[in-house]
Amino acid sequence: MTLLELEQSRRILQERCDGERTQLERNRLGQFSTPFDLAVAAVRESLRYLGNDSPVHFLDPAFGTGAFYSALRQECDGRVASAHGFEIDSHYGAPSMQLWRNTALDLRIADFIRADRKSISANLLICNPPYVRHHHLNANDKAYLRQTMSQLGFQVSGLAGLYCYFMLLAHECLAPGAVSAWLVPSEFMDVNYGDVLKQYLLERVSLLRVHRFDPNEVQFTDALVSSAVVWFRNAKPRPEDEATFSFGGSIDRSARQTKRTLSTLALEPKWTRLAEPVAPMLVHNPRVALGDIFSIKRGIATGDNGFFIVSEQQAQELGFSRQFLRPILPSPRYLRAEEIHADKDGMPMIDKKLFLIDCRVDEEELSRRDPALFKYLKAGESSVANGYICRSRSPWYSQELRPPSPFLCTYMGRAGSETQQTFRFFHNHSAATAANVYLLLYPHPGLRNAIESPGVAERLFDLLRRIPIEKMTGEGRVYGGGLHKLEPRELANVPMDGIKDVLPCLTLKSAQMHFAYAGTAENAAALAS
Numbered sequence: 001m002t003l004l005e006l007e008q009s010r011r012i013l014q015e016r017c018d019g020e021r022t023q024l025e026r027n028r029l030g031q032f033s034t035p036f037d038l039a040v041a042a043v044r045e046s047l048r049y050l051g052n053d054s055p056v057h058f059l060d061p062a063f064g065t066g067a068f069y070s071a072l073r074q075e076c077d078g079r080v081a082s083a084h085g086f087e088i089d090s091h092y093g094a095p096s097m098q099l100w101r102n103t104a105l106d107l108r109i110a111d112f113i114r115a116d117r118k119s120i121s122a123n124l125l126i127c128n129p130p131y132v133r134h135h136h137l138n139a140n141d142k143a144y145l146r147q148t149m150s151q152l153g154f155q156v157s158g159l160a161g162l163y164c165y166f167m168l169l170a171h172e173c174l175a176p177g178a179v180s181a182w183l184v185p186s187e188f189m190d191v192n193y194g195d196v197l198k199q200y201l202l203e204r205v206s207l208l209r210v211h212r213f214d215p216n217e218v219q220f221t222d223a224l225v226s227s228a229v230v231w232f233r234n235a236k237p238r239p240e241d242e243a244t245f246s247f248g249g250s251i252d253r254s255a256r257q258t259k260r261t262l263s264t265l266a267l268e269p270k271w272t273r274l275a276e277p278v279a280p281m282l283v284h285n286p287r288v289a290l291g292d293i294f295s296i297k298r299g300i301a302t303g304d305n306g307f308f309i310v311s312e313q314q315a316q317e318l319g320f321s322r323q324f325l326r327p328i329l330p331s332p333r334y335l336r337a338e339e340i341h342a343d344k345d346g347m348p349m350i351d352k353k354l355f356l357i358d359c360r361v362d363e364e365e366l367s368r369r370d371p372a373l374f375k376y377l378k379a380g381e382s383s384v385a386n387g388y389i390c391r392s393r394s395p396w397y398s399q400e401l402r403p404p405s406p407f408l409c410t411y412m413g414r415a416g417s418e419t420q421q422t423f424r425f426f427h428n429h430s431a432a433t434a435a436n437v438y439l440l441l442y443p444h445p446g447l448r449n450a451i452e453s454p455g456v457a458e459r460l461f462d463l464l465r466r467i468p469i470e471k472m473t474g475e476g477r478v479y480g481g482g483l484h485k486l487e488p489r490e491l492a493n494v495p496m497d498g499i500k501d502v503l504p505c506l507t508l509k510s511a512q513m514h515f516a517y518a519g520t521a522e523n524a525a526a527l528a529s
Helices: 003-019 023-030 036-050 067-079 091-097 137-149 162-173 191-201 312-318 363-369 371-378 445-450 456-465 469-473 486-494 523-528
Strands: 056-060 081-088 105-108 122-127 174-183 208-214 228-232 241-251 255-259 294-298 309-311 326-327 356-358 405-410 412-414 423-429 438-443 477-479 481-483 508-509 514-517
Touching: 003 067, 003 091, 036 122, 036 174, 036 228, 056 067, 056 162, 091 105, 105 508, 122 371, 162 191, 162 241, 255 438, 294 486, 309 312, 309 486, 312 356, 312 371, 356 371, 356 438, 356 523, 363 371, 438 445, 438 486
Parallel strands: 056 081, 056 122, 081 105, 122 174, 208 241
Antiparallel strands: 174 228, 208 228, 241 255, 294 438, 309 356, 326 356, 405 423, 405 438, 412 481, 477 481, 508 514
8 A cells, every 4th residue: 555545544544533433522532633734744844853864763652543654654754763652542543553554653552641651762753642631631640640740850730731741751752862743732831830841841852943823723623722833852951042933824834933042931931922023021121010000810700600690680580689699790792882880879881780699698597588599599409509619618609709890801802803802901880790701900009099089090991901912912822713811810911001101109119019199189180190
């Protein structure tokens, strides 16, 4: 069978195996097959780093049906001296063994994380590891991985996905000078649990290149994930070494790229923004960030929005009193304006009026004070009360303490949506709190006093709305399809240019912002001007 015929057979096999599994089953096991064109491009770049002379000793720790192996054979079949693969799932592994039986491949149907890895010495490793999120890892595997990582000198967060462990465990399979290429979610470059991978890439090996695909150009048709390919050499790094960071387009024709020294990378917490030709965030000049003037919190995680959030009409029909109901804002898509005004009772003046059931009294007292609400909550004891969030609360129907905040920001968004804004800020004049689709910005004490002066809050809100979107997306993370997210600590890092024009009394002390506000008429006039 020719190489072209083998690849055609492999594609048919891949489609058949995928079709015999549900989307949910493949998602739980992290089985997302590599498009062949992408496999070829990754192999070509890897061979460029390896050089043109040496025999290839290949390894793929998550073999599947062998997209990378097929691409390697098409690119340099005569140089492949040995090849090893691991595939945990016999559904894919058994027919793949049959397909590649007449080649140099040693394919083992085994779990790579528990397999005998030390017997392998590869000089070329290319892998698309399983994208299994931490909550799909069973307790036994987590305990084993934690112990193994500790023995290897790595401290891995419990939030890390399986691909992080694959990259670290594969190190002992690499011959000196070996080249590795990993097709992984780009999120590791921005999130805290990715720090261990960045440490590995800076301290244990020589980082060569990171190519991040445009999140709007999803590489996998069956997975909403933003992808990157990471290349490195198994060699001791030097601080002055440079790595290439590229973005967009294809591996061989990226939209833009730049080089960064390893010493520079060690100072940068967000690697996804490093492909920019100019990276002003790497210049460590004093600046005011949102976290210097606001305490930023995620909105309330109710445990079941459909149960705990009710409309005004529902509350009336069920006979609830208002004593255990708090106004809460609807999803941002229901808010046409960014300024939320209030009536005389503090209710937001919007079309979709909602209430959060927020009760901290025990059942006996609740049955006396609001029998209708007591009956409603009792009906949720067999279902809602057993949810992950509710079962850790006492009483189970109580809610987090999230008072109304004067400013809010959406937690996620896409460019080109209905509002044409990736993130939206809101100025909240009402007594409504918000759910966890928002980030709540609570002014620090000095600022809280300052914005009571006429016109200051409005000017501050205008500054928030004028923050360049690239400064916000640069601090956050992005997923397939261009979905951007911001966690509280990420929003806190966004620079707040122009704040000293609104608050001229702002001072910098020990890298922490403080406000010296005196409630004089002169100061109020200066702040409002």
